[in-house]
Amino acid sequence: MALIGVFDSGVGGLSILDEALRQLPQHDYIYLADSANAPYGEKSSEWIAARSLSLCRYLAGKGCDAIVLACNTATAEAIKQIRTEIAIPIIGVEPGIKPAAMQSQNNIVGVLATEATLKSDKFNALLNTLPNDCQFIKQAGAGLVPLIESGKADSEATLELLAGHLEPIQDAGADTLVLGCTHYPFLRKAIRKLLGESITLIDTSDAVVRQLRRQLDILKPSDSNSEFGSVLLLSSKNENLLLSMAQDLMSADLASHLVKAQFLGEVR
Known part of the structure; x- marks a missing residue:
C-alpha cells in the first residue's frame, strides 16, 4: 500500500482524487487544498x-511515496523545480490539447484554462509540438475558480460568467473543448x-491516474489486502467545507474509506 499526496x-484536484479512488482505491491518500490562496492562476x-x-515538501515530509500535482497552473509553473528538489515521483497535469487535436x-479546439497556464512556457512549448492545421481558441476562465471554491458550480452567476468565456470558442465553431484546469x-x-x-x-484525470499507477507499479507493487485505503483532507482555509465539497462533488463512495478532515x- 502506498501513501499518495x-x-x-x-x-479542483478533487476531480483527480475522485478518479484515483476509482482506479486505485486500496491506497492511502492525503489531499491538500490550499484554498486560502486560491486561485493560483491570478498570482x-x-x-x-x-x-x-x-x-x-510538506507532503513528502509526511511520508508520501508519490505526489500528484493536481493543479494545471502549479504544474506549468513549478513541476520542473519540484522534481529537481524532491526525490519521489511527481505526476503533473496539463491541458489535454494533444488528445483534443x-x-x-x-x-x-477550444482551450479553457487559467491565465497563468495559457501564458506559461510549458503550455506554449506543448502547443508548438502540435500540427499547424489545428486552430486553438485559448480562453482564460477568469472568475470561475472562486465560484467553484465557494460551492457555486451550478449557480446562475457561474452559468452567466461561463457563457461569456465560452462565446469566442462557440463563435469559432470548435467541436472540442479542453478543460484546462482541474x-x-x-x-x-x-x-x-x-x-x-x-x-x-x-479532461486528463484518467490519463493522470494511469501514469500514477505506472509509477506505483515500479515503486512498490501492491501487497495490500485492504480493498479501501484512508483519505486525509487538509485545507489551509476550512477543513469542514473541504469535506462537505468532497462529498458533494465526488462520485467516489467516500463512506468506503476512512476519511478525516484537518486544518x-x-x-514554511
Missing part, C-alpha cells in the same frame, strides 16, 4: 513556484447546458 490550489509565477514547492473533426470538470453540467451534447469535452496550518 494530491495537491491543488483548492477543490505571479514566482509565488506559485515557491508555494507549490513548499507544499510538496487528435479527436477534433474540424480542427478547431476545477473545470465540475462545470460539465453547466457547459453542456450552454453548448449542448455535440461538443467533445477533454493545514502554517507551512
